[in-house]
Amino acid sequence: MPSATTSTSERVQDAALRLFAxxxxxxxxxxxxxxxAGLSSxxxxxYMGTKEELLVAIMRSSLTGLLDAAEQVVQMDDPGERLDALVRLHVRTHATAPEQTRVVDDEVNALSAGARAEVVALRDRYETLWQSALDDGVAxxxxxxxxxxxxxRALLEMCSGVARWWTPDGELDLDDLQRExxxxxxxxxxxxxxxAESW
Amino acid sequence: MPSATTSTSERVQDAALRLFAxxxxxxxxxxxxxxxAGLSSxxxxxYMGTKEELLVAIMRSSLTGLLDAAEQVVQMDDPGERLDALVRLHVRTHATAPEQTRVVDDEVNALSAGARAEVVALRDRYETLWQSALDDGVAxxxxxxxxxxxxxRALLEMCSGVARWWTPDGELDLDDLQRExxxxxxxxxxxxxxxAESW
Amino acid sequence: MPSATTSTSERVQDAALRLFAxxxxxxxxxxxxxxxAGLSSxxxxxYMGTKEELLVAIMRSSLTGLLDAAEQVVQMDDPGERLDALVRLHVRTHATAPEQTRVVDDEVNALSAGARAEVVALRDRYETLWQSALDDGVAxxxxxxxxxxxxxRALLEMCSGVARWWTPDGELDLDDLQRExxxxxxxxxxxxxxxAESW
Amino acid sequence: MPSATTSTSERVQDAALRLFAxxxxxxxxxxxxxxxAGLSSxxxxxYMGTKEELLVAIMRSSLTGLLDAAEQVVQMDDPGERLDALVRLHVRTHATAPEQTRVVDDEVNALSAGARAEVVALRDRYETLWQSALDDGVAxxxxxxxxxxxxxRALLEMCSGVARWWTPDGELDLDDLQRExxxxxxxxxxxxxxxAESW
DNA sequence: AATGAATGAGTTTTCATTCAT
DNA sequence: AATGAATGAAAACTCATTCAT
Known part of the structure; x- marks a missing residue:
């Protein structure tokens, strides 16, 4: 009998996340x-539909989480502080949930057309928030x-990269990383x- | 009878490159x-060993090409000009050979342990050139x-991203892109x- | 709560009948x-044994119904009227219960040996009634x-075909069909x- | 090494025919x-595309063979002789190629929509020949x-039935059967x- | 009476690879 | 140099069925 605190379908999602990443x-x-997942095939x-639906579910939950948070952050009025908050959110998310973000970033074209459209739409909405923040700052x-x-693009790629190397055990803790x-x-x-940040 | 200027094994490599990317x-x-490739399986x-050896060959040729070029560039004495040249090389390579660079960047963990070690070693040598260039500039x-x-890492990720979106038909030509x-x-x-570049 | 007039096991039989047909x-x-059937698997x-037992039950009830009716009809003394009644019964049954008859006619060799023997025995008894009716008419x-x-065989095949095309909405009503x-x-x-039937 | 007179793909078709029937x-x-077929799966x-394509190939070849022959036969001018020839063709075909005809008759709705359309179209063309022959005879x-x-319908069902029981070893030889x-x-x-046929 | 959970064995189809010719 | 033929293993997924609750 499985643990009362971790449902089987959570275990499936977790396993998929780990392996896909x-x-x-x-x-x-x-x-x-x-x-x-400790199950027969x-x-x-x-606990899932198809393998692809499992992938889509992972991507959707990751992207909507990030998007929701970004929509809050973007309310800030000061362009500098707004960008600062966006960067910190993005970096923090990629540092603390590297598997989700790597799956989102790397597996989009494993999706079939319909699913890809949905995921790309979410990603585009997120990138539009950044674009607007930059446009506004310039204006x-x-x-x-x-x-x-x-x-x-440079900003997003640069920040997404942390999902590929940062670990909590390294020289920089999460605060350092975001500040950097x-x-x-x-x-x-x-x-x-x-x-205070003149380096 | 195939063209005299394109050997069959080049056609195989090209096909693999395109499809893997x-x-x-x-x-x-x-x-x-x-x-x-226009051949039977x-x-x-x-013209190849195993499928994996084909992948390794693509990665090796891409990485050694970049590495050789970088080793030339790194001879420059002035830290600013040296970085400038490294960036331009990296960006130019990722813009004009996006398939190679995407395969190198995305498929490293499709490799088995032995092959991965070789490829990662090459990549590490390349990154070490950047690290030294930055260290020297700071010093x-x-x-x-x-x-x-x-x-x-930020620099490399940011510049590598070019392979995911730039096309010669867009607003920026290759010179603009490198300058940017x-x-x-x-x-x-x-x-x-x-x-002349004050923005 | 299901209807009081349709039991769950009838719903299962009905669903099976429809789908098997x-x-x-x-x-x-x-x-x-x-x-x-509106149930979980x-x-x-x-409400059933195995899937095969469900099939056998459908076949048995269809065949015994037809057989019982035929045994009544066969009591008639006049060979012409007897054949007439057999044909009408067979046609009427195949027209009004096409799913049952199609399952009986088409799925016999989906059965395992034991079940097949039972069903074939019933079918043989039915065909023997026809054979006797014809023999007697000849004698x-x-x-x-x-x-x-x-x-x-020709008679039976010809009449059974009705289950494959007749509908109550077509040109011929059930009476026309039997007469024809x-x-x-x-x-x-x-x-x-x-x-009165000289055509 | 397989026999020189029976190709492997013929063996596959034969095996499929036998088993599907x-x-x-x-x-x-x-x-x-x-x-x-004596092969690994x-x-x-x-030697085949999909399992369904194998089925379609069997049906197509069976139906086009019958259709071609029927189109010849239908040229006859005398309605009685024409019907006679159609019946003999149909019976002979169902008697000597019972597997093909049973597969055609029984498995049409195992086909997916596209394939079914093709097969049904062939069957309809064949039935139209009969319909015309009957119409003409009446006219x-x-x-x-x-x-x-x-x-x-009665004629066709009745004649098709021979595929379900006739064997060359029984009481009636092929000529008897056609005559009957x-x-x-x-x-x-x-x-x-x-x-000479007054019975 | 009803069902979520579970599975071993099955489904059709594709995989990368080898080998005789 | 080139390829048809061949395959064991694997792919994703479904099967009919059981059982504890």
Whole structure:
């Protein structure tokens, strides 16, 4: 009898998350999924639809979580502080949930057309929040940026990278990490550095 | 009879490159490879070892090419110009050979342990060149950087992203693109902007 | 709570009948059966034995119903009227219960040996009634038939076909249909046509 | 090394024919097919597309063969002789190729929509030949029929039945069989019996 | 009476690879 | 150099059935 605090379907989701992140969607078999969840491969199908639906569920929950948080953060009025908050959110999310974010970032084209459309739509909404934040900062003279589209992509790629290397055991703790990237971002957009951070 | 200027094994490599980039290593079958190369799947094995060796070959050639070029560039004495050249090389490579670089970046953990070690070693040598360039710039007072390790990763991720979106038909041509990223990089490391590029 | 006039096990039989007729025994899954009956697949097993027993039950009830009715009809003394009644019964049954008859006709070799023996025995008893009716008609000079065995098979196949096309909404109503086939049967056995039906 | 006179793909077709006729399409597994063809289930796929395509190929070849032959036969001018020839063709085909005809007759709704459309179209063309032959016979006073549509169905069902029981080892040889059914058919359509066949 | 959970064995189909020719 | 033939193992998924609750 499984633990009362972890439902079987959570275990399935967790196993899928871990394996998809580690070996990729196509590199992960149903049998491996079943093993990792402690089930037979037939039993797996009590807790999921298809393998692809499992992937979509992971992506959707990850993206909607990030999107919701970003929509809060974006309410801030000051362009510099707004960007700062976006960067910290993005970095924090990628540092603390690297498996989710890696799956979202790496497996989009494992999806079939219909599912891909949904996921890409979510991702686009998120990126639009960044684009607007940058546009607004430029319009209000807070940022000096050559190409906003390039800067947006550069910022996002740069911040997403933490999912590929950061661990809580390393030299930088989560606060350091966020502070560091916030500083890089301010430089990237040509914003004045904040008081105590002159390096 | 195939063209005299394109050997069959080049056609195989090209097909693999295209397909691995598009659908991933695990998402690409031997028969698709054979179709794309215009061969039967059995004939394919005259021009390659295993599917994995094909992947390794692609990665090795891509990485050694970049590494060789970087080793030239790194000879430059001036830290700012040296970084500038590294960025331009990296961006140019990712823009003009996006399939190679995407395969290298995305498929490393499709490799078995032995092959992975080789590829990771090459990648590490390349990243070490960047690390040294940044360290030297800091030591000589040309750059002001919080964490060099973070900056190195941020720079590389940011520049690699180009392979995911740039096309020659877009708003920025290759020169614009390199200039743009060079500017972003200088800001990131806290180096003075070059003469004509004040934004 | 289900209707008081339709028991759950009747609903199961009905669902099975419909699905077996539509998609065949092997083409129908237990879960489809359960869905159609409004039950879970586990609950299904409160109302049936195995899937095969369900099929046998359908076949048995269909065949015994037909057999009982035929045994009544066969009491008639006049060979022509007897055949007429047999044809009408067979046609009426196949027209009004096409699902039952199609399952009986089509799924016999989905059965395992034991079950098949039982069903085939019932079918043979039914066909023997026809055979006797024809033999008697020939013996008494009412019918003129080359091979009685061939005629029996021809008659039965011809009449059974009704289950594959007749609907109450078509050009012929049930009376027309029975009259039509009765006429064909009389011709087939070389019996004189009845008074008002000369065509 | 297989026989020089029977190709492997013929063996596959033969095995499929036999098994589909015996146990039905859904009742026949790929493994059984492979066993019967003397191949591994993977090797099977060198000689066929999907299991369904195998079924369609069987149906198509059977139906087009019958249709071609019928189109010849239908050229005859005399309605009685024409019907006679159609009946003999149909009976002969069902007697000598009972597996093909049973598969065609019984497995149509195992097909997916697209394939079914093709097969049904062929079958409809064949039945239209019969319908025309009957219509013409009625129009020219050679046949006296209540409902031509009913008679057509009755005739076809009756003749198709031979695929379910006739064997060359029984009481009737192939000539007897054709003669017998031709006689039944003439009676069915109210055509005068031919000279030597008064029964 | 009813069902979620579970599964071993099955389904059709594809996998990467080998080998005789 | 090229390929048809072949396959064991695996892919994702469904099967009919059981059982504890």
């Amino acid at each position: 580690e070996r990729g969607y196509h590199g992960t078999g149903i049998r491996q999924l079943a093993d990792a 037939a039993s797996l199908y009590h 209000r003279g807070a940022f000096r940026i050559g190409s906003v589209a390039v800067a947006r 990237y916030a500083g890089l971002a301010r430089r990237l957009v040509g914003a004045p550095l904040r008081h | 598009e659908r991933g290593y695990h998402g690409t079958g031997i028969r698709q490879l054979a179709d794309a 059995a004939s394919l094995y005259h 000589r007072g040309a750059f002001r950087i919080g964490s060099v390790a973070v900056a190195r 990223y060079a500017g972003l990089a200088r800001r990131l490391v806290g180096a003075p902007l070059r003469h | 539509e998609r065949g025994y092997h083409g129908t899954g237990i879960r489809q059966l359960a869905d159609a 586990a609950s299904l097993y409160h 008494r000079g009412a019918f003129r038939i080359g091979s009685v065995a061939v005629a029996r 086939y009765a006429g064909l049967a009389r011709r087939l056995v070389g019996a004189p046509l009845r008074h | 015996e146990r039905g399409y859904h009742g026949t597994g790929i493994r059984q097919l492979a066993d019967a 993977a090797s099977l796929y060198h 020219r006073g050679a046949f006296r029929i209540g409902s031509v549509a009913v008679a057509r 059914y031709a006689g039944l058919a003439r009676r069915l359509v109210g055509a005068p019996l031919r000279h």
